[in-house]
Amino acid sequence: MKFKCIFVLFLLFSCGPQLTAINKKQTYNAKGFAYIFNVEDFNNKIIKGKMNNNEMQLSHQGLKTGTLIKVTNPKNNRSIVLKNLRRIKYPEFYKILITKPVAEKLNLDNNLPILEIIEIKKNKSFVAKKAKISSEEKKIPSKAPIASVQISNISKHKKNAKSLKKSKDKIFILIASFYSHDNAKILKGRIIDEVVDLDDKKLKIKKINDKETQVILGPYISINLLKNDYIKLKNFGFEELDILTYE
Numbered sequence: 001m002k003f004k005c006i007f008v009l010f011l012l013f014s015c016g017p018q019l020t021a022i023n024k025k026q027t028y029n030a031k032g033f034a035y036i037f038n039v040e041d042f043n044n045k046i047i048k049g050k051m052n053n054n055e056m057q058l059s060h061q062g063l064k065t066g067t068l069i070k071v072t073n074p075k076n077n078r079s080i081v082l083k084n085l086r087r088i089k090y091p092e093f094y095k096i097l098i099t100k101p102v103a104e105k106l107n108l109d110n111n112l113p114i115l116e117i118i119e120i121k122k123n124k125s126f127v128a129k130k131a132k133i134s135s136e137e138k139k140i141p142s143k144a145p146i147a148s149v150q151i152s153n154i155s156k157h158k159k160n161a162k163s164l165k166k167s168k169d170k171i172f173i174l175i176a177s178f179y180s181h182d183n184a185k186i187l188k189g190r191i192i193d194e195v196v197d198l199d200d201k202k203l204k205i206k207k208i209n210d211k212e213t214q215v216i217l218g219p220y221i222s223i224n225l226l227k228n229d230y231i232k233l234k235n236f237g238f239e240e241l242d243i244l245t246y247e
Contacts, residue, residue, distance in 0.1 A: 028119035031242045032095030049088030059088040059097040068120035073106040172218030174242040184213045195236050
């Protein structure tokens with residue numbers, strides 16, 4: 001996320017962190033973990049709405065019903081565009097809720113179901129084309145079921161808390177991107193001072209190029225540890241946090 005000068009000053013020197021809603025004038029773009037729908041979690045009221053696990057469906061709780069959303073698996077660049085079914089409530093740690101056929105279509109890694117999510121602005125020709133494709137995709141039956149991996153699962157399904165030790169990827173939380181290295185240092189210092197029980201050794205400043213410096217947290221070897229720190233940062237006041245992976 002890019003921090004403009006005024007917003008940086010507001011974030012760094014205000015009395016407390018502020019939350020902001022998704023800017024509807026900008027195209028929504030994020031990267032993070034997908035929650036794969038299963039009926040058990042719906043029955044246990046972890047998910048506040050039902051989906052059809054025999055069809056390719058997705059739900060984003062921050063975007064309007066009917067919004068076209070492109071989801072991409074960054075590991076293989078497979079992507080699909082679907083309409084936002086409706087705004088279903090799911091744990092905030094996740095970026096999006098998808099059905100098993102979507103996970104299968106994108107060939108998601110069950111241990112690391114990371115997706116890139118982009119809101120698609122509608123136009124008549126695009127909508128007509130996707131409506132045809134969507135109609136054809138609905139005819140594709142769901143084959144071998146994919147096990148649902150509950151990354152942030154509120155510890156109700158401990159058997160699904162998968163370790164990432166077998167993965168070659170290094171996983172980080174992207175907290176913020178700055179043009180100025182000095183601003184990145186100020187934010188790092190504030191997080192160290194004000195976020196309770198955060199491992200300072202995981203907090204790093206990474207220079208991407210002359211115009212971008214990132215504040216990142218990691219690496220992580222387990223999804224549960226990442227989830228805990230992610231929630232701490234969200235509670236501190238960060239609205240959008242992306243996930244980075246490096247091999």
